Amino acid sequence: MHLNGTCFGALLLILLQGLQLVEAENLLQASGLTQCSGSNSHQVTVNNFKAIFTPSNNSISIDFDGFSEVAGDVFIDVDLLVYGYKALTKTFDPCSLDLSVFCPMKAIELEIPTISQTLGDKVVSQIPSVAYTIPDIDAVIRLRLKYKNGGQQITCLETRITNGKSVYQSGVAWALAVITGLGLVTSTVISLLGHSNTAVHLAFRSLAFLGFIQAQAMVGMTSVRMPPFVQAWTQNMQWSLGIVRSNALQTIATWFQRATGGTPSSIMLASRTMSLVLQKRSGVLHRRAAEKGRQIILRGIERVGIRDSIEVSNIFMTGYLFFYFVTTIVIICVGIFLLIRKVLAKKQTAYPKLNSAIGVAADWKMILRNTFFRLACIGYPQMCILCLWELTRRDSAAEVVLAITMWLVTTAVLAFAAFKVFQRALRSKQQHNTAAYTLYSDPATLNQWGFLYIYYRAPVYFFLVPSMVYTIVKGMVIAFAQPSPVAQSIVLLILELIMMLATAIIKPFMSKAANVVAITATVITTLNTIFLLVFSDVFDQPDLMTGILGVIFFILNAVFTLILLIYLLVGMFYAIFSKTPDTKYRPLADDRNSFRWSRTPATTELSSLEKIARGEEDTEGHSYPPRVATAPPSDEDVSMAARRPYNDVVDPSLPLFPTNTSYERVRPLS
Structure with a gap:
């Protein structure tokens, strides 16, 4: 400067x-x-x-x-x-x-x-x-x-x-966002049509794609000085963390800050007379640089916001309002779905399972509650970073309160969901000697809390806790360590190494392909943190090495993003155009299918429960636990089977429109 x-x-x-x-x-x-x-x-x-x-x-x-x-x-x-x-x-x-x-x-x-x-x-x-x-x-x-x-x-x-050319293009960001959204919506529709296995796999592909995009966006939010290629590429992913330019959002954010006693920054205005430097190897961030008559040097989260023409003081409120905007859109879609469901309930479609699902009396309160749970899960990385970072900026007292409240609420919501999963899993272990019995055969549990564990192997459902802790710690490091790029990159490297080893050793996901994708993603994310450590100049490496690593970073992440994109699009193609999409996927390699309800009427369902209790094999050749390890069917099981609205459990994966689980309102089978 x-x-x-x-x-x-x-x-x-x-x-x-x-x-x-x-x-x-x-x-x-x-x-x-x-x-x-x-x-x-x-x-x-x-x-x-x-x-x-x-x-x-x-x-x-x-x-x-x-x-x-x-x-x-x-x-x-x-x-x-x-x-x-x-x-x-x-x-x-x-x-x-x-x-x-x-x-x-x-x-x-x-x-x-x-x-x-x-x-x-x-x-x-x-x-x-x-x-x-x-x-x-x-x-x-x-x-x-x-x-x-x-x-x-x-x-x-x-x-x-x-030269004015950049790999950062708004069209790229919009395309990624639309494809991710389509993947999640398609998995929901496929789930309602009864193709549960396909829905689970497609939702996993969508979330794996979104998760890797968010990981790259987090790299861009670190305060380490990065080569232009890295900055521009990671900027394409910032929408996944709520950094979206909108004149309306900027106007609302500025008005709210002034109304609550804050002083909006004017960096964008000052850039007309002063130079904005969006990267630097070291030095202190100059938030009041314009007042001191110096160039304005930005990095980390502030650099990301300015590149999208978002005032520094509006970055938190932009992400905050964007989350509520997405929530509002989803709620409107849920309302439209409920209306359509009510109309179609009087008609018959070509899908028997859809007819059964439509015929269930919808509990709109339950649907909205479960929708909020799922949105909180998807937006949690964004809230962890922006809400905690706002505590260091304090743009206004009201914004600090909003940040604390939002972070505590989303954390409490997900912690409560995790608690309910563990509570039911432990109860299932006590009664049936396996957590999979309740987690994968009880529709109430599956529909309400399945979004947290449905992608994991039945014995490793507990991996949801390390995943949540990983997200919280990573958000804290990015938010609180902005003034210390070297310390930030070191802690992130340790965190990513732990997560990579845990994923590679435990292999927690539901299939071999899913584990390969997840492990590869964690390996690349770990390599990204190694690149960050090098970019921080902790090794005092030659500039040539920094330049070469910047190009490698771009190529590596761009190629894997493309692979994940193709992986998602292929899954969507099979789900949409295949008449029997479930045949494209092998049965899951855990025991969750052993406890699925039979596809035959209630009498046959009771027979299957008896086979389970005796340790016999069913017609498909599945071997069940011996009687000593599995409790016999209770009166509650018999009554539940007789009142089941459809013959097979619909795995919701990540349905924004979950099915009803209130059995008292379910019409009996004809």
């Missing part, structure tokens, strides 16, 4: 000869000059610095103002680094630029209006065409100001050059 008049000469030389190895697409631009890593000299201070080269007319314009405490004859060393590789090194004398104000340097305030100059064809021809096509190229120009006499270095400044 510093510069001196020599900047002009540096930038000229830089964008003259250095640009040849840079990237661009119809333009090359630079904004902001910051101290180099390891440099603490403040003899040259910059308020604003912008430079733009337009190849269409061979013109370059430079605009900057700042203050110089340097007096005497100086020369400047200019280095151009592309992905850390030093592509150009040149030393020049400011006097050669015929600028008397810099020859010699004087301790004065520098307020120079926009300077424009036309470059010769010879200089422009040295810029390769690839410089205008590669998005988010990692090109840095480094200026070292030295005294002529003795060569003592005065200060070191650097700026990053871009």
Whole structure:
């Protein structure tokens, strides 16, 4: 965040000869000059610095103002680094630029209006065409100001050059969001049609895709200085954590903050007269930089918000309101579903199971409650980060209260759900010698709490607790460790290693394919934290290594995201277009199916229960536990079987419209 008049000469030389190895697409631009890593000299201070080269007319314009405490004859060393590789090194004398104000340097305030100059064809021809096509190229120009006499270095400044091209595209973010939503909705519809196995697998694919997207978004929210490729790619995923630009949301957030005694930030407005630097290796975040007359340096969560044109003071409220917006949309959809269900209840469809489900008297209170449980589960990573981060910002007293309340409520809701799962699992173990009996055969348990454990193997239902603890701790680290990028990256690495080992050793998910996907995702997420640790400069590695790792990070995550996307789309294709989608999946490799209700009338269901009690095999060849390990069917079991609304349990996976489980309102089987 510093510069001196020599900047002009540096930038000229830089964008003259250095640009040849840079990237661009119809333009090359630079904004902001910051101290180099390891440099603490403040003899040259910059308020604003912008430079733009337009190849269409061979013109370059430079605009900057700042203050110089340097007096005497100086020369400047200019280095151009592309992905850390030093592509150009040149030393020049400011006097050669015929600028008397810099020859010699004087301790004065520098307020120079926009300077424009036309470059010769010879200089422009040295810029390769690839410089205008590669998005988010990692090109840095480094200026070292030295005294002529003795060569003592005065200060070191650097700026990053871009060409306006980026892998961050709003269309990409929208496409990912729509596909994820379609996957969840499709799993719900398929579940209602009676294809329970398909619904479970499709919901897992959707949540695996969403979870990996959220993991990448969390990387972008860390305060570590990251290469342009990493910043831009992770920005595509920020919608999954509630960072969504909307004029309406911004207006509401600003109004609410003012109404509750807060003072909205004005960084977006200050950017017209000051440089915004969205990345830096070290240093303290300047929240009041505009008041101090310095460049505004942002990183972490604040950097993510500004890249989406969201004021820093509105980031929390944007995520908060977005969560409620999604909740409102889902509730409206639930209401529409209930209306359609009421109309269709008087008619017959081509799906017997759907007819049974439609015929059940809907308890709208239960449906809304279960919907809120599922939304809290999906939005919990977002709330963990933004709510806890708001405690460090304190934009207004009311926003702090909202943050605390939201985090406590969502945590309590999920903790209560986990408690109910463990309570019923322990009871099932006592009565039937296995947790799977109640967790997978009792519709009340399955419909209300199944979203937490349905994807795990029956014996490993408890893995939901480590998953919740992992989310809470990760949210705390990202929210509270923003001022300490090195400590943040170290703790995240330890956390991801623990989660990776637990997933790889326990293999908690329902099938081999699901475990392969989950383990691969945790491995890549762990590698991402290793990259973060390197980006934090804790190893003092060469710039070339940082540049190469940035490209590897992008390629690795982009490829796996594409694989997960195809994995999800294939599952949706089978679910929609296959007449018997359940045949595409092998039976789950645990004992949950052993306790499913029979597909025959009530008398046959009672017979199956008797076989279970005797330890006999059913017609499908499943072996059941011996009588000593399994309690005989009780009167409650017999009564429940006789009143079951449909013959097979409908696994909801993650239904936004869960089926009714109030047996007193269920019509008896005909």
